[in-house]
Amino acid sequence: MWDLSTSALDTAKLRGATCADVRVMHLRQRDLTTKNGQVGTLAQSESLGLGIRVLANGAWGFASTDRLTREGVMACAAQAVSIAKASALAKRSDVVMAHEDAYIDSWQSPFRKDPFEIPLETQLDRLLAADAAMRIVKGVTLTETGMQFRKIDSWFASSIGSCIHQSKVITGCGIAATSFQGDEIQKRSYPNSFGGQHSLQGYELVESLELLKHAPQIAEEAAALHSAPQCPEKKGTVILGGSQLGLQIHESVGHPIELDRVLGQEANFAGTSFLTLDKLNNLRYASDIVNVVADARLDHGPGLGTFAYDDEGVPAQCTDIIREGQFRGYLSNRETAHVVGLQRSSGTMRTESWNRLPIIRMTNISLLPGTWSFDDLIADTDDAILMETNRSWSIDDRRYQFQFSTEIGWEIKNGKKAGMLKNPSYSGITTEFWNSCDAICKLDHWTLWGTPNCGKGQPMQTMGTGHGASPSRFRNVRIGTAFSKQ
Amino acid sequence: MSPNRKSQKRAKGQGSAPDEALSAQSELRRVIEAVLRIAKSTDSEETEVHVDETCDALTRFANNAVHQNVAEHGLTVSVRTVVDGRTARATTNRMDEDSLRATIQASLSLAQSQPKDPRLLPLPGRQRYRSVNRFVKHTAALTPEDRARVVRRACDLAITNGQVAAGIYSSGQSQMAMGNSRGLFAAYRQTRAEFSITMQEDPAASWAKANSADVRNFDSQKLAARASEKAHLAANARQLEPGRYTVILEPAAVLDLVGFLFYDFAATALEDKRSCLNDRMGTQLFGKNITITDDVYHALQLGAPFDGEGIPRQRVALVERGVPKNLVYARSSAKRAGKKPTGHGFTLPNEYGEAPMNLVFSGGDSSLEKMIASTDRGLLVTRLWYIREVDPYEKIMTGMTRDGLFLVENGCVTCAVRNFRFNQSLIEMLRNVELLSPSVRATGEEAFEMVVPAMKVQKFHFSEVTKF
Numbered sequence: 001m002w003d004l005s006t007s008a009l010d011t012a013k014l015r016g017a018t019c020a021d022v023r024v025m026h027l028r029q030r031d032l033t034t035k036n037g038q039v040g041t042l043a044q045s046e047s048l049g050l051g052i053r054v055l056a057n058g059a060w061g062f063a064s065t066d067r068l069t070r071e072g073v074m075a076c077a078a079q080a081v082s083i084a085k086a087s088a089l090a091k092r093s094d095v096v097m098a099h100e101d102a103y104i105d106s107w108q109s110p111f112r113k114d115p116f117e118i119p120l121e122t123q124l125d126r127l128l129a130a131d132a133a134m135r136i137v138k139g140v141t142l143t144e145t146g147m148q149f150r151k152i153d154s155w156f157a158s159s160i161g162s163c164i165h166q167s168k169v170i171t172g173c174g175i176a177a178t179s180f181q182g183d184e185i186q187k188r189s190y191p192n193s194f195g196g197q198h199s200l201q202g203y204e205l206v207e208s209l210e211l212l213k214h215a216p217q218i219a220e221e222a223a224a225l226h227s228a229p230q231c232p233e234k235k236g237t238v239i240l241g242g243s244q245l246g247l248q249i250h251e252s253v254g255h256p257i258e259l260d261r262v263l264g265q266e267a268n269f270a271g272t273s274f275l276t277l278d279k280l281n282n283l284r285y286a287s288d289i290v291n292v293v294a295d296a297r298l299d300h301g302p303g304l305g306t307f308a309y310d311d312e313g314v315p316a317q318c319t320d321i322i323r324e325g326q327f328r329g330y331l332s333n334r335e336t337a338h339v340v341g342l343q344r345s346s347g348t349m350r351t352e353s354w355n356r357l358p359i360i361r362m363t364n365i366s367l368l369p370g371t372w373s374f375d376d377l378i379a380d381t382d383d384a385i386l387m388e389t390n391r392s393w394s395i396d397d398r399r400y401q402f403q404f405s406t407e408i409g410w411e412i413k414n415g416k417k418a419g420m421l422k423n424p425s426y427s428g429i430t431t432e433f434w435n436s437c438d439a440i441c442k443l444d445h446w447t448l449w450g451t452p453n454c455g456k457g458q459p460m461q462t463m464g465t466g467h468g469a470s471p472s473r474f475r476n477v478r479i480g481t482a483f484s485k486q
Numbered sequence: 487m488s489p490n491r492k493s494q495k496r497a498k499g500q501g502s503a504p505d506e507a508l509s510a511q512s513e514l515r516r517v518i519e520a521v522l523r524i525a526k527s528t529d530s531e532e533t534e535v536h537v538d539e540t541c542d543a544l545t546r547f548a549n550n551a552v553h554q555n556v557a558e559h560g561l562t563v564s565v566r567t568v569v570d571g572r573t574a575r576a577t578t579n580r581m582d583e584d585s586l587r588a589t590i591q592a593s594l595s596l597a598q599s600q601p602k603d604p605r606l607l608p609l610p611g612r613q614r615y616r617s618v619n620r621f622v623k624h625t626a627a628l629t630p631e632d633r634a635r636v637v638r639r640a641c642d643l644a645i646t647n648g649q650v651a652a653g654i655y656s657s658g659q660s661q662m663a664m665g666n667s668r669g670l671f672a673a674y675r676q677t678r679a680e681f682s683i684t685m686q687e688d689p690a691a692s693w694a695k696a697n698s699a700d701v702r703n704f705d706s707q708k709l710a711a712r713a714s715e716k717a718h719l720a721a722n723a724r725q726l727e728p729g730r731y732t733v734i735l736e737p738a739a740v741l742d743l744v745g746f747l748f749y750d751f752a753a754t755a756l757e758d759k760r761s762c763l764n765d766r767m768g769t770q771l772f773g774k775n776i777t778i779t780d781d782v783y784h785a786l787q788l789g790a791p792f793d794g795e796g797i798p799r800q801r802v803a804l805v806e807r808g809v810p811k812n813l814v815y816a817r818s819s820a821k822r823a824g825k826k827p828t829g830h831g832f833t834l835p836n837e838y839g840e841a842p843m844n845l846v847f848s849g850g851d852s853s854l855e856k857m858i859a860s861t862d863r864g865l866l867v868t869r870l871w872y873i874r875e876v877d878p879y880e881k882i883m884t885g886m887t888r889d890g891l892f893l894v895e896n897g898c899v900t901c902a903v904r905n906f907r908f909n910q911s912l913i914e915m916l917r918n919v920e921l922l923s924p925s926v927r928a929t930g931e932e933a934f935e936m937v938v939p940a941m942k943v944q945k946f947h948f949s950e951v952t953k954f
Contacts, residue, residue, distance in 0.1 A: 033837055035758070039600045040837025044592050045577035049560070061630075062556040066579045083543075083555045086630035090638040092551040120599030128601075141759040144837070180759035185878045265548040267652035267691070268684040269931065271871070271888075274953075355558040392874040394907070396886045401907055401952035403884050405876055425876070427907070427950060458546055458654045459556070481949050482876045482884060482909050 001165075004073045005157035008052045011077035013159065017054035017084065019097060020077075021158035023311060024050045024068075025354035030116065032123055033146040034131045039124065040144075049354035054080045058094030059087035064355035098337040098344050100314055102161035107308035109168040110298070111202030115149035118203045123147055126211060127175075133215035134177040139223030142178035146195055147171070147206060148452075154311070162313040170304065170464065171205045172198035172452055177219040179226065186225035186422065188218035188407050192243040193390050198450030198464060200302040221408060224420060231409050231424040233480030237381060238426050239473045241388035244406050245367065246449035246467035252430040253285075253292055254365040254465065256399040257321055258348075259330040261360075263339065270456050271397030274430070275327065280340060283327040286434035289370055292322040294331055296347060296363035301448040303466020305363035312349035312358055319346045321365065325435070333360050352461035359457050364448060366468030370440025374471055377439050379415040385479060386410040386417070386471075387424045392482070395430075403427035405482050425482035433474060441470035507541040507559065507626070507659060511673050514539070514663035517581065521565055522667055524583070525590050529598075530567035532609045533590070534666040534795075536833065538562050542658030545633040550641040550651050552634060566834060567593040568609065571602040573835055607817055611668040615791050615798050616783060618674070621659065622700040625677035628657040636681070640710040644685055647714050653683035657701065664796050674790035680929070681706040684889060685717040689954055690902065692716035693869055693889035695738065697929045699788055716868065716890045723902040724893065725951060732864035732920075733946040734857045734894065737928035737938050739867045744847070745933020746875060746883055747912055751780075751804050751812075752830075753819040754839025762881045762913065763810050772808040772916035775850065779803050780814060780830070780842035786927035786937045787844045794833035802828050804842060808916075816840040849939035850922030857921050857942040859897045864942075866892040866899060870908075873932045881912040885932075886952065906948035918944040 005022040012020040026048045033040035050073055051064035061084025065076040115123075127145040134143040150170040157163050174196015176189040191197045191209055199205055240248060256273040260266055275283070286292075293300075296307055296316035307316055312334055320328040330340055331348040350361035378386075387406040395402040409424030410417050448468040455462055518535045525533040539561045546554035564577040567590060574596030578589045633655045644651035661675035680697035681704060694713040696704035735743070747762075755761035763771075781801045782789050791799050795817055802812050815823065816831025819839045830840040858866065868890035876882040887905045894900070921942040929935045 035837040042574040042596050047579050064558045066560050083630045086634045087552040087555040089634040090552040357556050392876050394872040394874045394884045396952045397888050
């Protein structure tokens with residue numbers, strides 16, 4: 001692979017590029033699903049190709065190819081330079097890149113069991129057993145299970161002399177039961193919606209989830225939701241389960257801190273951000289107990305945003321985003337770091353595949369654990385609704401106003417879980433919501449959740465991001481608006 | 487085995503124009519035949535092969551300058567094998583014979599690992615297809631320089647008007663071919679160009695977008711001018727109270743909402759009891775002014791005239807005068823229901839079955855201007871954003887207005903309004919449509935392109951307001 005990269009870099013330089021980086025990537029994926037006791041999808045894919053990004057005449061060009069011959073790669077590099085020169089026809093200023101050192105390194109994400117080596121029969125048996133355990137519950141009308149495995153090898157080389165090979169194994173797994181009765185469809189998922197939990201692990205993730213043990217419970221909850229009372233419409237206290245809070249972090253912290261959005265580069269599609277540059281170090285984003293980091297290092301955990309180097313050749317870092325409630329940092333790259341006074345990128349450039357340009361992306365954007373045990377938090381709460389497992393999510397294009405609904409709610413009365421509520425939802429304004437946080441559970445309840453389906457960029461790229469969170473309490477929140485009949 | 491695309495395509499009839507970057511169709515057929523030949527020497531009892539090729543480019547601009555500019559080429563081969571009542575799929579983009587053989591073996595290994603599927607059907611034989619022509623040389627011939635010049639003009643307009651432009655100008659060509667061991671062969675190619683622009687006049691913004699197989703079907707500079715004019719009108723937005731309003735939805739706003747209905751018309755969705763049409767087929771669910779067909783052959787549509795199994799797509803009347811009449815079927819769901827397949831199946835194996843992908847709404851004879859003139863008090867909606875399903879049976883959708891929300895009073899647009907969040911049942915909305923314009927090809931960001939009208943809708947529910 002390094003020979004191909006060298007050919008591409010040499011051609012780019014010869015054609016007039018002043019800076020270039022090349023990614024050769026080999027992606028392998030396996031998908032298994034079942035539905036109502038039958039195998040649904042059973043598919044495997046691989047994709048191998050090369051993408052090259054160049055600066056020429058002060059502007060960017062990118063081209064990609066799956067023709068991995070010397071001639072194919074040289075043609076691709078020449079095309080990238082030609083595109084960059086066309087970009088320069090409509091540039092306003094030259095691109096300036098922050099300094100970065102050159103690295104020669106190789107990194108393999110840790111895993112215990114290679115999912116591609118586990119017999120398919122074993123994998124399907126596990127899914128079909130969970131599927132059957134859900135189907136025997138009366139009232140369940142649809143059962144779904146799934147596993148997804150990926151291996152991604154990338155060879156990064158740049159004109160400053162970096163040669164970095166990274167190899168990742170990613171696993172996802174989950175189950176869901178749906179119940180249609182009367183004029184309602186209710187659904188429960190385990191351990192999360194979006195196909196379950198996803199992380200930078202091997203088959204050991206699947207084994208740790210104990211699908212068969214949890215299948216009857218979620219099936220029973222799906223059926224029971226029909227007879228549960230409707231979540232009321234009011235202002236009050238909400239306790240969010242860890243996976244729902246992970247998505248709240250994703251939408252109302254992770255996206256607004258992307259510096260490309262802040263600078264208007266996503267204005268036509270993903271939107272902009274309320275976190276204009278004047279807010280850095282000047283905004284009380286959240287209450288004092290809230291600390292959020294962007295941490296791509298393995299020390300943070302095996303998240304979907306964990307790596308050794310980003311796709312611009314910058315080492316993984318931990319950046320303070322919110323420290324004791326104050327807004328402290330953005331996600332940046334080599335091109336934008338100087339805008340916020342940084343000498344160096346925060347290492348967040350990521351690409352979906354060899355045929356996509358790296359863009360600023362969330363890594364693991366996590367709420368650091370607090371001090372509460374979950375039992376103490378419930379016992380300390382007089383009147384609240386505990387909301388678990390995301391059902392719908394939406395936020396405006398500057399990331400102020402949001403609304404989420406979850407699959408299930410639980411009424412908390414006088415320090416105890418009182419009863420199930422259906423169709424729970426809550427909404428609010430980002431900074432008001434985060435400033436109302438008054439309790440965060442401790443590390444024992446903290447999970448690094450994986451969001452596998454974050455869409456951004458044109459052409460669209462789907463990226464996995466990580467979000468560590470533990471159950472937390474928020475006061476004076478608007479509840480039940482999604483189902484308001486007004 | 488690797489198709490020598492450049493040298494062969496220029497030597498043959500189809501695909502010989504210098505502005506075509508795609509392989510000749512004969513080359514794709516050669517790959518399919520090669521895979522079928524290799525598969526004959528394996529355990530595969532039946533084999534289906536898909537070959538897909540894309541050649542796309544996209545120029546992206548922001549802050550009145552190009553900031554990203556990309557091009558890609560890709561070719562994939564996807565193989566489905568059938569063995570002893572079991573099937574599975576494997577896909578690769580490596581075209582050498584060893585890789586193709588390994589892909590067939592991977593598909594077989596997957597297939598053999600599962601229980602028998604008693605509902606699995608044999609592959610279909612040869613089919614006849616209605617021809618569609620959606621490959622336009624003018625689009626295929628667009629260069630990075632062409633796109634940069636168009637973008638430059640749009641950005642210059644923004645600068646002249648004291649605004650900031652962001653958007654994309656993309657062009658591309660793609661083709662697909664499929665064949666199977668029972669002699670079926672189908673092929674399709676198309677071009678596609680798209681221009682999307684957001685004009686920002688801080689803190690306001692507005693937006694316009696179009697796409698087509700033929701780049702000559704839209705005027706990028708007119709789109710830029712429209713977005714610019716509306717961005718100016720969007721400044722100094724007033725805050726109104728949430729509540730129920732008469733709304734005038736531009737076609738892009740209609741598209742992004744009704745796009746969430748399409749899977750409800752899949753026979754498999756009803757079988758799985760996850761469609762809002764369960765127990766509602768044949769009832770007066772929507773207003774009598776709502777008629778929806780799925781029609782890949784419509785002049786404003788794009789897409790292949792066959793489905794993932796190679797079955798010819800049929801025109802299907804989904805809703806007639808507000809009554810859901812018909813569903814779409816893949817081969818397997820059709821067999822279970824005792825119906826004929828309509829040519830809407832996804833590639834197998836999958837758990838979702840099928841879906842209509844070429845929705846066409848019958849329009850009316852109104853217009854945006856007439857709708858505004860007929861409104862005492864209401865809101866004109868340019869575009870909607872981040873739409874998600876809150877309730878799958880009542881089809882309650884939530885989302886935000888974006889890039890231009892305007893108050894209409896006494897038949898005139900009077901001012902801009904801060905953006906609202908909505909929580910609105912689509913079923914209720916399609917009962918409350920008062921006026922429709924003629925249908926147009928619309929493009930948004932939440933749903934695939936459709937042919938839809940602008941709509942004037944009564945009692946649209948806005949639940950909260952945001953800060954801009």
